[in-house]
Amino acid sequence: MSPFTGSAARTCDWEHLRVQLADGVATVTLTRPEKLNALTFGAYADLRDLLAELSRERAVRALVLAGEGRGFCSGGDVDEIIGATLGMDTGRLLDFNRMTGQVVRAIRECPFPVIAALHGVAAGAGAVLALAADFRVADPTARFAFLFTRVSLSGGDMGAAYLLPRVVGLGHATRLLMLGEPVRAPEAERIGLISELTEDGRADDAAQALARRLADGPALALAQTKALLTAELDMPLAASIELDASTQALLMHGEDYAEFHAAFTEKRAPKWRGR
Numbered sequence: 205m206s207p208f209t210g211s212a213a214r215t216c217d218w219e220h221l222r223v224q225l226a227d228g229v230a231t232v233t234l235t236r237p238e239k240l241n242a243l244t245f246g247a248y249a250d251l252r253d254l255l256a257e258l259s260r261e262r263a264v265r266a267l268v269l270a271g272e273g274r275g276f277c278s279g280g281d282v283d284e285i286i287g288a289t290l291g292m293d294t295g296r297l298l299d300f301n302r303m304t305g306q307v308v309r310a311i312r313e314c315p316f317p318v319i320a321a322l323h324g325v326a327a328g329a330g331a332v333l334a335l336a337a338d339f340r341v342a343d344p345t346a347r348f349a350f351l352f353t354r355v356s357l358s359g360g361d362m363g364a365a366y367l368l369p370r371v372v373g374l375g376h377a378t379r380l381l382m383l384g385e386p387v388r389a390p391e392a393e394r395i396g397l398i399s400e401l402t403e404d405g406r407a408d409d410a411a412q413a414l415a416r417r418l419a420d421g422p423a424l425a426l427a428q429t430k431a432l433l434t435a436e437l438d439m440p441l442a443a444s445i446e447l448d449a450s451t452q453a454l455l456m457h458g459e460d461y462a463e464f465h466a467a468f469t470e471k472r473a474p475k476w477r478g479r
Contacts, residue, residue, distance in 0.1 A: 215257060219250065220235070221247070229265065229267070229415045230258060230266070230268070232270070234247065237271075239278070240271075241272065241275065243329055243330070244285065252307050255307070265316055265419035265421075266418040268415050270408055274323075275330075277333060278330055279327045279351060280328055308363045311333070315431070316427060317430060319337060319339040319341055320339070320340045320411075321341055321412075322334055322341065323343045324345050325349070326349075327348070331351075332367075335368060339414060341411040342398045343404050343405055346388075347387060348380070348387045348397060350381050350384055353383070359380075372396050372397055373396075421476060422474075423478030432447065432448065432451060460477060463477070
């Protein structure tokens with residue numbers, strides 16, 4: 205994401221999200237607890253635009269995505285989205301579905317790690333938002349459900365058919381996307397859908413601790429690692445090795461690489477600057 209901006213001012217208030225920024229860690233919370241944080245058109249658009257703004261500003265080194273109340277996110281709002289889409293023509297439907305996909309792309313392509321802090325339900329689009337994150341930190345109440353076929357839509361929504369097999373393998377992904385059955389935390393951890401399983405009620409704290417650890421690390425190296433993990437998913441080995449070599453050569457010119465050597469020589473902890 206280019207850091208260059210136009211004349212538009214930074215957005216200070218987000219109607220559908222609560223955004224907090226402290227010492228390089230952004231915490232973005234879905235705030236419709238009475239609806240289990242069901243997503244609306246506005247919520248999708250806010251997530252898309254917020255991630256673009258944060259990516260350009262380069263002030264964020266890690267981001268935690270969380271849900272307020274009893275669950276993470278129950279997916280698209282049945283009345284405000286499913287009901288509304290019944291009256292849309294094909295052009296409008298394509299615009300909407302492209303927008304939801306843009307949110308997933310923004311999570312995968314932003315230059316900082318994204319951690320989903322999960323408790324309760326992560327269903328439908330909520331499950332895909334969690335899937336798109338770099339880390340999924342969950343407590344024992346967490347459960348995933350990719351519900352798209354349950355409403356007579358393709359299970360491959362918002363990039364799920366691309367991402368899920370790469371996280372849990374084709375067999376598990378086929379079962380989860382075709383049947384739409386809930387996957388509770390213990391099984392989700394067993395098949396690799398959860399990065400860290402915490403004690404009950406501790407997912408938010410653990411996600412913040414992980415975000416702090418990442419934010420205190422070498423930001424440029426982490427950003428490039430994330431970019432390579434995404435870019436190389438579909439590359440042949442030779443192309444991946446060449447991209448790795450080019451990336452390392454660039455990072456070897458960085459200030460943080462020299463700082464590591466200086467810190468090692470002086471027997472102290474490195475002071476990362478993200479450059």
